[in-house]
Amino acid sequence: MMKKIQFLTAGESHGKGLLGIIEGIPAGLEMNENLIAEQLSRRQMGYGRGKRMKIEQDRAEIYCGVRHGQTLGSPIGLILPNKDWANWEQVMSSDQVDNPGKQITLPRPGHADLAGIQKFGFTDIRNVLERSSARETAMRVALSSICRKLLDTFDIHIASRVTRIYNITDSATNPLDMSLKTLNHHADQSPVRCLDSHAEQQMLQAIDLAIQAGDSVGGEIQILASGLPYGLGTYTHWDKKLHARIAEALMSVNAFKSIEFGPAVEYSKKHGSETHDEIGWDGKTYTRSTNHAGGIEGGMSNAQWLDIRVAMKPIPTLIKPLKSVDILTKESKSAHKERTDTCAVPAASIVAEGMLAFVLADALLEKFGGDSVDQLTQHIHATGKF
């Protein structure tokens, strides 16, 4: 449901690399490979990740669409090579080879494997898992860093933190007490991107126990955005509502299974009088006593902070696998084991920030328009209400 920006990613987890194209970014935006690398390195962090992140040092090359440090208004193309490709050249070759690698025939419960082979008629699960791997989210983060730079230009900031891993919740921190730049700075210092050091220790232990058991753990992430004007998105049509567009983008991230705007589940158990955010006037602008709505009313931004929460399921690739069936012999066997992450919740929070950046940049361009950053700036100054 993107209106002004479109983007595509391509590439397999162990192929030559990932490709990305983004179209619809105005001209005159400062952009360089370091800005992209900054976000990519944040995605590589996090306790509980597997060996792959030690092999890769993700750095995307700007292939086109940027000249002398500024976007041209034309499509921007990125290339992100996989270092691991060196170990997979035969198995992932686009040509016929003598040694194509062992066929994978044991679908992992919870992964794309079984439905994927049934859908495409494959007999080797590798044809599915190479693309369904979360490796692809590296390119999403790379492309979204361009949207993020656009938002930063207008003082719209995005941050996130991990609020739960397994059953360990950070209930001590109120992230609304700090600016979002400070929040991300603190979260990035933590190996689990958790703001509370006591909860952090318990989360690390929960991950260690899962590693020892050959298991995996999921969790919950809070994503926040500040500086939004009134009226991104609209109540006038179903596919233009901002929360619907954010939900679509976030639910496309591997392993994300639920989304809330503000503490929506908790407030669905209360009365309306306890739930909605009262309106005041401070002489200059409208004020809100609380932000239970999470910054969106009637499908539009209401100039409060966006407050979004997503739950991530535990990664389905297990070192101690669940039961499965061999797709060739139909024998009952343990599911396929592939190198994996025990916990990818911290890394996924960076992907979540990126997906939100796409939607917010898109909604900003939809509302204010402009072929260049200068034009967009003039339009926001002329009509934006905060």
Ligand code: EPS
């Ligand atoms: C990932 C790359 C993958 C996994 C992980 C995320 O690398 P590899 O498969 O070579 O170890 O570490 O993906 C999964 C666990 C999964 O099930 O998709 C990455 O770049 O984020």
